[in-house]
Amino acid sequence: MSNPPTFDFSGKVAFVTGAGSGIGRATALAFAAAGASVTIADISDSGLKATEDMMIALGAKVLSVRCDVTKSADIKLALDQTIAAFGRLDAAFNNAGIEQPGASIVDLTEDMLDRVLAVNLKSVFLCMKHQIPLMLQNGGGAIVNTSSGAGVIAIRNQSGYCASKFGVTVASKVAALEFADQGIRVNALCPGIIDTPMIARYTGGTEEGRAAIIKQEPVGRMGRPEEIAATVLFLCSDSGGFITGHALVADGAQTAGI
Ligand code: NAD
Numbered sequence: 001m002s003n004p005p006t007f008d009f010s011g012k013v014a015f016v017t018g019a020g021s022g023i024g025r026a027t028a029l030a031f032a033a034a035g036a037s038v039t040i041a042d043i044s045d046s047g048l049k050a051t052e053d054m055m056i057a058l059g060a061k062v063l064s065v066r067c068d069v070t071k072s073a074d075i076k077l078a079l080d081q082t083i084a085a086f087g088r089l090d091a092a093f094n095n096a097g098i099e100q101p102g103a104s105i106v107d108l109t110e111d112m113l114d115r116v117l118a119v120n121l122k123s124v125f126l127c128m129k130h131q132i133p134l135m136l137q138n139g140g141g142a143i144v145n146t147s148s149g150a151g152v153i154a155i156r157n158q159s160g161y162c163a164s165k166f167g168v169t170v171a172s173k174v175a176a177l178e179f180a181d182q183g184i185r186v187n188a189l190c191p192g193i194i195d196t197p198m199i200a201r202y203t204g205g206t207e208e209g210r211a212a213i214i215k216q217e218p219v220g221r222m223g224r225p226e227e228i229a230a231t232v233l234f235l236c237s238d239s240g241g242f243i244t245g246h247a248l249v250a251d252g253a254q255t256a257g258i
Contacts, residue, residue: 020047022196140183192251
């Protein structure tokens, strides 16, 4: 993006899951550009290494942790390492996720349902469970959980993915209610179609596949990961200080007509 976000996160510490690719990588880089120390967490060693190299090139303070977000122990360890390295936790972007192969509700396998709910939804519960007590130690913080347009509208052949993303939105709202009076803000972010490796897999990576999916976007293009990153930084910044319990749609009007 030609104009990087202008938020100031100097002295702040951010934790980003799914930071080895796409939206998570762009957000980790944006936090770093805004002065934060950043923990990048992902299950992919190669993805983490690539993001870490980009962050080091920015002069960022970065901690890279291999973490499977379906495992409570992995998340706790990554957060303990964050506190050991940087001393506090101010912002968390719980963003790791997987797509679901298209299948009708009767054809969706139990394994795939378990997997998509574990990676996309259970992980958000586990992350918040371990992050909120750490944020409370320094008076509060802000959490953004990645939902989706699929957390706003029902999509055929995506029952597991939609259920996971509607769940992320509701879990975010409940957490916001529970901790609103203790300085913790929690919001869900619902991106439209964003140009990342996930969408490349979804479209088959072909020009025809891209064109077909872009037709769903009234703005006539996909969103850029950096645009979602800027929205995350806004929600975590003092500028978003009165926003909590909200599901913010950033989708080029994809769901506006529903
Ligand atoms: P991506 O595939 O480019 O990145 C996802 C990252 O999550 C990868 O680095 C992957 O290794 C990591 N990951 C997967 N399983 C994990 C696990 N168990 N533990 C830790 N990390 C794991 O995808 P993206 O497009 O950047 O998607 C990021 C988030 O945004 C996802 O939650 C996705 O559902 C959501 N989303 C994406 C779009 C889109 O159009 N790209 C739209 C709406 C919502």
